[in-house]
Amino acid sequence: MFALRTRSPDSRARTGTLRLSHGEVATPAFVPLATRGVVKTLVPDEVAGIGFQMVLGNTFHLLLSPGPELIARFGGLHRFMRWPRPLITDSGGFQVFSMGHGGVADEIKGRRRAPGGEHAGGGAILSIDEQGVRFRSYLDGSLRLLSPERSMEVQAALGSDIALAFDECTPFHVSRRYTETSMRRTHRWLERCLSWHAEHGPPGQRVYGIVQGGVERDLRLESAAAVAASGCDGIAIGGSLGREQAQMLEVVGWTTAELERLAPERPRHLLGIGDIDGLVTGVELGIDTFDCAIPTRLARHGVALVPAPAHRWRLDLGRGIWRSSPEVILDGCACPACAGGFSRAYLHYLVRRRELTALRLITLHNLHYVARLMEDLRTAIDRGRLAEVACALRAGAPPGEAVSAAG
Numbered sequence: 001m002f003a004l005r006t007r008s009p010d011s012r013a014r015t016g017t018l019r020l021s022h023g024e025v026a027t028p029a030f031v032p033l034a035t036r037g038v039v040k041t042l043v044p045d046e047v048a049g050i051g052f053q054m055v056l057g058n059t060f061h062l063l064l065s066p067g068p069e070l071i072a073r074f075g076g077l078h079r080f081m082r083w084p085r086p087l088i089t090d091s092g093g094f095q096v097f098s099m100g101h102g103g104v105a106d107e108i109k110g111r112r113r114a115p116g117g118e119h120a121g122g123g124a125i126l127s128i129d130e131q132g133v134r135f136r137s138y139l140d141g142s143l144r145l146l147s148p149e150r151s152m153e154v155q156a157a158l159g160s161d162i163a164l165a166f167d168e169c170t171p172f173h174v175s176r177r178y179t180e181t182s183m184r185r186t187h188r189w190l191e192r193c194l195s196w197h198a199e200h201g202p203p204g205q206r207v208y209g210i211v212q213g214g215v216e217r218d219l220r221l222e223s224a225a226a227v228a229a230s231g232c233d234g235i236a237i238g239g240s241l242g243r244e245q246a247q248m249l250e251v252v253g254w255t256t257a258e259l260e261r262l263a264p265e266r267p268r269h270l271l272g273i274g275d276i277d278g279l280v281t282g283v284e285l286g287i288d289t290f291d292c293a294i295p296t297r298l299a300r301h302g303v304a305l306v307p308a309p310a311h312r313w314r315l316d317l318g319r320g321i322w323r324s325s326p327e328v329i330l331d332g333c334a335c336p337a338c339a340g341g342f343s344r345a346y347l348h349y350l351v352r353r354r355e356l357t358a359l360r361l362i363t364l365h366n367l368h369y370v371a372r373l374m375e376d377l378r379t380a381i382d383r384g385r386l387a388e389v390a391c392a393l394r395a396g397a398p399p400g401e402a403v404s405a406a407g
């Protein structure tokens with residue numbers, strides 16, 4: 001399923017190929033979000049044309065609407081959304097627990113809320129126990145249960161190439177004791193996911209377990225060992241990775257070091273990280289795939305990715321300073337926004353007027369940016385020059401030029 005090609009001599013980075021039932025994915029790779037079965041504002045050919053080989057659909061949202069039964073009637077999510085290439089689906093754990101983060105935190109602090117109250121749209125967690133999570137749908141207030149078996153059943157109906165095991169995503173502010181208890185339950189849930197899948201899973205679907213453990217080193221190592229021992233096909237790193245970048249990288253580093261020892265040949269996915277620094281350093285730490293809302297979400301807020309580390313890689317086209325700027329977002333970028341010659345002034349005007357075309361153009365640009373960045377990183381690893389290229393990228397070399405800029 002996963003063929004490693006090159007290992008970097010001076011870091012944990014590696015290149016490889018994921019061979020999945022709907023095609024291959026060259027790694028390290030970024031996986032754009034198709035949360036509700038669509039990479040927002042784009043059609044599948046555009047996503048593939050930019051160079052992405054896999055997207056991620058969201059079990060929680062698709063479960064609530066339009067529902068797995070309807071999608072299965074269309075032959076699964078690939079056919080429903082007309083994306084013929086590899087697909088990951090997450091387990092729904094992250095969203096269901098995000099909805100209840102406030103609720104979980106209050107429960108731990110002893111401040112219980114009235115069940116079902118306070119959450120926007122009426123969504124709320126009612127209980128978390130060994131069986132799973134009971135919650136109220138944010139769409140219609142209906143009572144739902146998401147359990148390891150139900151999550152796998154939904155992902156089987158969606159027909160993804162990679163299913164993620166159901167986990168509890170513990171937030172940063174919970175106690176160590178809660179993180180530990182929850183992590184062990186997540187390990188038991190992983191066993192239930194794998195048992196369900198062994199009996200009912202669609203042929204060819206792979207299952208990734210998820211390492212939890214918050215920011216506690218010993219818990220991360222325990223979780224890495226439990227997930228590696230479970231025999232799942234790949235390993236994802238989830239949960240709270242800390243408050244800031246440095247801590248996030250430390251937590252990921254502990255985990256990948258342990259996985260390098262226990263399951264070096266299995267693919268590793270980092271959940272929810274996709275800022276430029278995080279991608280570059282994540283690759284150095286031995287992550288094979290990443291998914292994140294950042295590139296596409298920023299675009300929908302009028303923010304373009306640019307090689308400007310001092311500005312957190314962001315160019316806010318909504319700002320007045322671009323009102324009469326003739327420049328494109330990024331000179332030399334081959335995306336339709338830049339190669340098409342659309343000025344910052346024009347994009348600024350469209351963003352301010354909330355024209356949908358602006359969000360599309362900036363989404364195309366941001367995804368181009370990330371795709372070229374990942375290509376640079378793969379090329380650099382294969383040529384044994386990751387350290388220089390990572391350094392050039394961090395210093396602000398534009399993706400697509402970083403490999404030559406590194407000399």
Ligand SMILES: [Zn+2]
Pocket residue numbers: 329330333334335336337338339364365366368
């Ligand atoms: Zn561009």
